[in-house]
Amino acid sequence: MPERQPVVIVGGGWAGLAAAVELCAHQIPVTVLESARQSGGRARSIRVSDMTIDNGQHLFIGAYRSVWGLMDRIGVDRQRAFLRQPLTLRLMKGNKTSLHFKVPRLPAPLHLLSAILTARGLSMTDRIQALRFGRRLPELSISDHEDISVQTLLRSEAQTPALIRKLWGPLCIAALNTPLDEASARIFLRTLRESFLGLRRHSDLLIPRLTLGEVLPLPCADYLQQRGGRIELGQRVTSLEIEDTGIQAVKIRERRIEASQVILAAPHVISRRLMSRHHPLQALCAQLSELGNEPVITLYLQYPPQTCLPQPLVGLEDTLAQWVFDRRVCGQPGLMAVVISARGCHDQMKTDQLTQRVAAELATSFPDWPAHEQSLLIREKRATFSSRVGIDQIRPANRTPVSGLWLAGDYTANGLPATVEGAVRSGIACAQAILGKL
């Protein structure tokens, strides 16, 4: 008996899971084939000795409307799953606070106005220029073929070096994971608009209190199971069968699963590899090969349990370490997750060297802390696609030239940088396009 499924999803990251939930919610049974031993992809939990941590510290914002919609649908208790707080950026230079930017609980746009006017660590000129930029945000738009770098945009908007160094620079690296002189101003503006021009709560920061696996992949698996969908772990799809420009089946070595609709929700490098042998997909593969990748390093440092940050998240200035998260929030007191985003000299450093350097930076900013007791450094070399200038011109749509074959993932054309929100939006959009066809 041949195996036959109406819809097969290759990859159980957040895009694949979002697509699966959307289809199952509309009574379309799906099978998710995931190569790893757990789902979640680039936003997953891992087990290290007797502790569960994440492959990388993740931060969510109030504007992630598709993520929140998905969580509501599958019954995630958001209050339990996240610590929610108004956007508060505290940057330290040495052991001094160099910026304190806090968005108060006021209706938009007063929240932004007030945050800029009351920010500590900015001069009067900085504040005036930031306000001017904020006022121009609604009208500033850049078409995909006229894209410029974030650095060029900020300079043309007369943003001062202090504003770029302390505010826009850290926000750009955190959101786009791409250096300022290469990052796409088009994507940056879209991110700022979604975060600051809607409701006040859109700019809130949400830090997971649970491990990433508990936040979405596990509740998704329960939801799918109750509705006739299933996730098969440890199933690496090795090839696609395409005939007469229509998808026929996916193969896992000798196992063949027939499907009339297949969503490739693997990372773009893998999806390209799977499509590359098929003539009608050559142009699309050439497009995907241009996307590029940026790394993210997460260094976990375990200190004695009483060690804590002054607030759950602190940024560091002029250091390799960019952001430090206090994992007390997730019930792991004394554990700090230090994030280093995008390319840099840190990529060439050996693990020991980088660990010592970052630990020394933290010791300078927090001189009262004792020495750390354990460390774990996780390098995600392909953490995100590169949100560089002009990238929106080559991001693919969900639909491919092969009938029944679809793409989903953070890298598809959704206007956002590589985020869980971009992944979920892409997955849902893809599922809705399939529902429209079916």
Ligand SMILES: Cc1cc2nc3c(=O)[nH]c(=O)nc-3n(C[C@H](O)[C@H](O)[C@H](O)COP(=O)(O)OP(=O)(O)OC[C@H]3O[C@@H](n4cnc5c(N)ncnc54)[C@H](O)[C@@H]3O)c2cc1C
């Ligand atoms: C360290 C780090 C920190 C990050 N921080 C943030 C953050 O703070 N906020 C934020 O919003 N985003 C963040 N991101 C980005 C976010 O995690 C990603 O954008 C998102 O998870 C991408 O989801 P995806 O479903 O598109 O792709 P993926 O997560 O890559 O999912 C693809 C899935 O396909 C599977 N797969 C691969 N090959 C095959 C195959 N042949 N057969 C079957 N399955 C296969 C993979 O195992 C994977 O599970 C971060 C990413 C990293 C790595």
